[in-house]
């Protein structure tokens with residue numbers, strides 16, 4: 001699903017229950033990471049749940065390839081939104097993305113971030129750090 | 136108990152809404168809410184009586200010192216021990232560290248420090264460090280698949296390992312289990328051990344009589360028993376307590392100081408360097424007054440009844456598994472739902488205004504033993520009622536529906 005499609009879905013969410021349901025559905029649709037890729041190195045530090053993230057650059061196309069997984073439904077759903085935001089972007093484009101703002105626009109910050117934004121900040125920081133080396 | 140409705144009104148934090156729902160506070164194991172009387176006592180100190188203790192000759196300082204020392208006496212009466220045996224610390228964690236550090240010279244290679252598999256990290260790591268410093272061995276009394284310590288097996292374990300130090304929680308923070316500390320302490324002492332009981336969870340719910348319990352050390356945190364944060368207690372039998380070396384040094388705790396030599400005061404003063412947490416002590420004094428004014432037996436019975444109601448309602452949900460000792464319990468229920476991650480459920484519960492704790496609860500070794508990555512923990516206090524339990528159960532069933540929907 002593209003980020004635009006996700007945006008359309010969540011933007012008009014009538015209730016937090018509905019938002020959560022959509023987020024968990026997004027998580028379900030994100031393919032599970034094969035076990036060998038769930039390495040300690042791929043773990044994002046600073047999340048309350050376990051998150052694995054791999055970031056690659058397609059050298060020819062100069063665009064980003066991200067895959068990831070989480071052991072919780074909610075974080076996996078949120079992760080799939082982050083992946084949709086960044087996948088296929090060039091490093092320069094990626095640096096322009098303000099993921100936190102996007103989450104705010106989706107109405108997710110208020111309901112989803114009693115503590116540390118569910119590790120979303122940690123995920124986004126990890127991506128930005130990696131990408132800045134390619135930009 | 137009919138006047139719970141009345142008591143509940145004393146807790147201002149309970150009167151708020153979270154995410155549009157009335158707050159359902161089921162995380163008293165992490166910290167208890169505070170009655171207005173405690174908040175007022177802290178307030179009064181800062182608005183009227185603020186002064187340092189044990190220092191000035193002026194009126195305010197004398198008032199502060201008198202009040203501060205009166206709370207120590209109040210606490211001692213509450214625990215049925217002597218005021219000289221009660222040290223103010225910053226919390227249970229500080230208290231345990233003080234003892235573990237102080238025992239360094241009394242242990243040597245091969246000595247056994249015995250703890251249990253359900254201890255809080257605060258009652259594991261200081262002992263592990265003590266073992267590393269001294270060459271002593273850290274040994275563990277195991278729990279069964281529900282997370283329960285079998286008392287007979289524990290006594291046999293104590294007999295077998297002949298510990299130099301025995302440390303055990305009075306009640307488990309993760310599961311709520313009440314340990315048979317009376318028997319464990321007697322056995323360990325018979326074999327010559329120094330005993331410490333971690334009462335961080337039990338103090339509020341069980342109001343232990345330490346003269347009867349007869350342990351050498353008992354620790355607690357004021358904030359888990361209606362009091363302010365940043366204050367704890369170390370009780371120690373006077374000779375053993377006073378024999379511990381000083382832990383931190385500075386003002387207040389000294390007798391004489393020159394640049395070549397310092398002599399220290401006797402316990403408890405020698406363990407209380409610097410300016411203490413005066414406002415918290417006064418607040419805790421108000422908490423003890425508050426507890427003293429409520430009939431304990433009736434309150435205990437009420438809490439137990441509420442706990443049984445919680446367990447019964449939890450167990451009526453298909454797929455819920457409750458861990459721990461469901462008979463001897465301070466009112467804490469730790470559970471999982473099928474293979475669902477505790478994080479998802481706790482997040483959804485929060486959206487319904489329900490405050491629970493999720494995760495490993497600072498007991499990672501216990502989680503490893505139970506083969507879990509975490510649980511959801513509901514911890515009750517006397518200010519909770521059946522409406523709280525009902526609201527929690529309905530939020531839980533809704534959350535499960537959302538997850539499975």
Ligand SMILES: Cc1ncc(COP(=O)(O)O)c(C=O)c1O
Nearest residue numbers: 226227228255257308335336356
């Ligand atoms: C059983 C137990 N021991 C020790 C502690 C540590 O208490 P504090 O963090 O107040 O020092 C806790 C707190 O959760 C506890 O539950």
